[in-house]
Amino acid sequence: MSHEITLRTAHPAVEQLVSEWLHVSRIALPRPVTLDIDVGPLPPLPSGSKFNFRQGNVAVSSAGPGMPLAIEWGPGMGRCVLDTSSTTAKVIMEERALERPNEMLRLFLMLVCTFLLRRVGFHHIHGAVLLSPQNKGLLLVGVSGSGKSTTTALLARRGWQVGTDDIAFMCAGEQPGTTDIVPWRERLALHADSASAIGHHGGADLEARQKIGWFVEDLGTTWVQRVRPELIVLPTASADAPTSVRPLRAQQSLARIMPSSPWVSLEAEYADEHLDLLTRLVKQSRSFEATVGRDLFDRPDILPELLA
Amino acid sequence: MNTTYSRHPELRLTAVDGEGVVLHLGSLTYFTVNETGLTILDALLKPRTLGELVTAVTDEYDVSDAEATTTVRDFIGRCVESKLLITEDR
Incomplete structure (x- = not known):
């Protein structure tokens, strides 16, 4: 049995953009994973996070082995904190992030999905x-x-x-x-x-x-x-x-x-x-x-x- | 005083067709190693002295102690410089 990426959001514009993007991807996973997206003020970075890697405007940081990974779309556009063993990615984005759908989907959320899918062996x-x-x-x-x-x-x-x-x-x-x-x-x-x-x-x-x-x-x-x-x-x-x-x-x-x-x-x-x-x-x-x-x-x- | 060498905990090693690729998670860098380098890194699963590593090489290849010592010393030196190995003085 295969699973898709489940989207959870209360924001209609996010629902429309992201659900279509995920639907088109047709990605089939061995276990369920969830993308949980809110629109609002960004939470603080986990304490002790150190910058590891940058791809465009998105930076990935972590406080070390076993600690959550922080994926940040800068400056101040979106943030995801992903626990090592969690199959749910909690994402917060500012309202203005929706004005840049390509960057939001193909850069930020793609990177979030990249780390989320690692948790099910992809x-x-x-x-x-x-x-x-x-x-x-x-x-x-x-x-x-x-x-x-x-x-x-x-x-x-x-x-x-x-x-x-x-x-x-x-x-x-x-x-x-x-x-x-x-x-x-x-x-x-x-x-x-x-x-x-x-x-x-x-x-x-x-x-x-x-x-x-x-x-x-x-x-x-x-x-x-x-x-x-x-x-x-x-x-x-x-x-x-x-x-x-x-x-x-x-x-x-x-x-x-x-x-x-x-x-x-x-x-x-x-x-x-x-x-x-x-x-x-x-x-x-x-x-x-x-x-x-x-x-x-x-x-x-x-x-x-x-x-x- | 005797120096021992061991793999850095963030080192990952994979072997393909007798050669190796080494990944260092901390520095996000990777290196290729030849067959001899792979033999030395395999021996370094536990802490080893230079002499023990030379023996690991001479056991595997038809080379003199002097040649093996030069090879091991060079390889270990580069690995320590790249923070792939940890040294401990006993």
Whole structure:
């Protein structure tokens, strides 16, 4: 039996925005978790909290092992204090936070969900997830601008199923000793030049991200809910060089993936499980670094041919 | 006086294909280690002296005591500098 993220809020605008976002995500969890959101004055930070990590305007801090984690959207927009073993994230936001829905959802609440989902064995990784027509799972890992979304959109048009081009969670695989990836469903987001080169028209204007978005179904393929990767590709987009791939050793792959799964370093209580999932992932997969060239627009099959 | 070395409690180690990746939770940093480094860190599950670590390496690899001592001393020095290990003088 799977569970969704339960939203608890008395604020109608929060209810509308967040429930739609969660509904679209289609995330299926092994145990229930709750996002409890109030709008009002922010509570104080737990005493002794020390800054650990920052992502945009959101800072994560903790007073140490076993102590609650504080996730703060600054300055003074929202705050979540999450106990180590709690599966309910208590979030308080200022009213003005609702004027910035993209930042509220994709940055602040996404980070809250990232730590909330850790409590049920789901560990975030920044990557794209696909399934080939031959049922081979592919994980594309890299920073923004590395070519993940463009490659995903191109392969989608060649019959690959797509889970996500950006946000995913590792969890214990259905096969013992393996890692599966569960995607967080949202629109694939492409820059206008990539969308144009691929030949896509229409799409939703993702103004805050300066991109154009399509659900995978709009690209003529289907969404995949869970993938066991057999291939890991770390792409780098190139305007000049042709598409090429180079194999990586498992250790190299693991070290290169870790920056895309940085929360492994936080919360000692969950670090071992997180690191174990990353280790299984590189052990079960063949890894490559790839240069993704402009030639991929004309011949998307080059990449799977090179990875074969 | 004899110095012993042990893993920092915030160190996490994982092995893949005979090589390792070390994560330090406190400093949010990670390092790759080769096969010999992995052998040394495996031996450091409990406090060890330099001599005991040299023995762990010579038991595993066909190297002289002098070579092993240089390797262990360099590796331990870098680990202590990166706060991956704790030292204790007895």
